[in-house]
Amino acid sequence: MMLLFNATHSVILEPDENHIKSATFFSKEIEVGPGKVTVKTLLDIDFPKGHIGIKSFDVEVVDEDGNSVPLYEAYLHHWFAVKYIENITMSHYIKETQDLHDGIEYERNDGACQGFLLPHYWGLGGESRGTSSNLPNPFAVKVGNPTKIKNGFKEKWLFSIMVIDTRGTHDRKGCTECRCKLLNIPKDFYNVTTGINGQLLSRNYKGGLFCCQDNLQCKLRNGFRGPTRKLSLRYKIRWVDWDEHQVPLKFYILDSTDRVTLNGSTLTHDCQAEYTIPRNHYIDSPHVKKANIPMTKGGYLIYGTAHMHTGVVNVTLYGQDGRVLCTSIPKYGTGKEAGNENGYLVGMSVCYPKPGSIKIKDGEILTLESIYENKFRTGAMGHFYIYLAEQIPNKDLKF
Incomplete structure (x- = not known):
């Protein structure tokens, strides 16, 4: 996949005494179609380099021309930015195969949920555009500290995202809630799908994350036809170089x-x-x-x-x-x-x-x-x- 627009981001120094920098990036494109659920992990996203302090991280869904896409067309169920370190000698293999099992170690936030549940540092959903992520001075989230990165590894970030294209769906609201009966789940779904606890889902499971798997389809209104489209996450990050004042x-x-x-x-x-x-x-x-x-x-x-x-x-x-x-x-x-x-x-x-x-x-x-x-x-x-x-x-x- 290619980055949206064939242009590099530019770093802007904000005109204040706190030396805040900002840049706007675009994720790799994802292709969606009417009723389609898209769940993707996008490795090695563009991210400011160096030992820095993140001040804000804002995300929205845009089309190929950079126009903001409304939620009633493409519902942003969630986006999560997750930190990981990658074995430098395996970087090429990981990029080519998208194999996340070897050569990658995830570094979760400070929360206490079991395993690797809710591991992200930033992430919201449809409420992203209207929720401030700004941290007041002199506070920031410290990343890229070279003394905390293992020898032979490099700190990187990924996006975990779910976008639901609700154009033409029979029940737009139910589709955004991932109600199982509104999606074309496989006939053996309850016989093969396990939940958070590793056990098979109960047939009483009426909807949620497990019924919104990648490439599943929300049921459409009879006769509805619509084009596929390519969307991207546009994200703006503000940061400062780390020093004793942060x-x-x-x-x-x-x-x-x-x-x-x-x-x-x-x-x-x-x-x-x-x-x-x-x-x-x-x-x-x-x-x-x-x-x-x-x-x-x-x-x-x-x-x-x-x-x-x-x-x-x-x-x-x-x-x-x-x-x-x-x-x-x-x-x-x-x-x-x-x-x-x-x-x-x-x-x-x-x-x-x-x-x-x-x-x-x-x-x-x-x-x-x-x-x-x-x-x-x-x-x-x-x-x-x-x-x-x-x-x-x-x-x-x-x-």
Whole structure:
């Protein structure tokens, strides 16, 4: 695949005293068609080089001409930016074969979900255009530190993405929720498909990530025909060169489906990543999902927001004493233009507490509460993103 446009990105130095640089990149193209689900891993994406601090990472879907694509045409279910290190001697083989088993070691965020679940450093979905990713000065996510990269390896980044082309679909909303009955899943689907726990999916699994596999097709309206098209992720990254004036942040993803258990002195996090809101014809109150999540290592809260899906009412993170640490509120679109699509979740609010004003203690048990409308929904998510600083700089530093 070729990069969108045959042009290299340019680095821009923003006109302020903080020496912030920015560049806009384009991912490799992906081909979509009416009703088609596209799930791709794009290795070795363009990314700023060197020992730097990332200040923001913003993503949207564009067409071949660079035009923003509205969610009702191509629904961006999610994009995740994942860090990995690659054995330099195997780089050519990995690039040619796309074999991710040998020569690559993934480096997840600081979150505690089991295995390699929710490993990314940045990532949202349809709400990407309307959710700020900016980190206040002098805070940043430190990457590219040569002292932390193993000999013979190189730090790289990949995109994990899911885009659902909903043009002409029989049920656009249900398609974006990956409802199994609306997709042409194979006849033996439930006999061969395993879930997060490694067990075969129950036939009660009505929808979610496992029914939105690459190249599956949402059912189309009778007689609908439409062209294929090539889309890309356009992403803008802002960063600074790392120096003594920067303050590093740790990044945690908390999940409202996390079922924490204690085995002796060992905590086990059993995150499900998604859940179904069952049909309910009698209760008017919203649907609430809660998880109590111990934080082995705390810090000062610098940024907080949530990755949710359409239908969310709000998401709140509470401290152990019941204090509100952050509430993230949805923004729904009212128009037709990209970024304001009527009825779609187009943004989540972000918390920027005054640095030093909210501290999470080591070992503190946080409560994450995600609230949705009480309507049947599959593939609902309740992921909360927080950036924590171990220390707050002196007062004479500007924010």
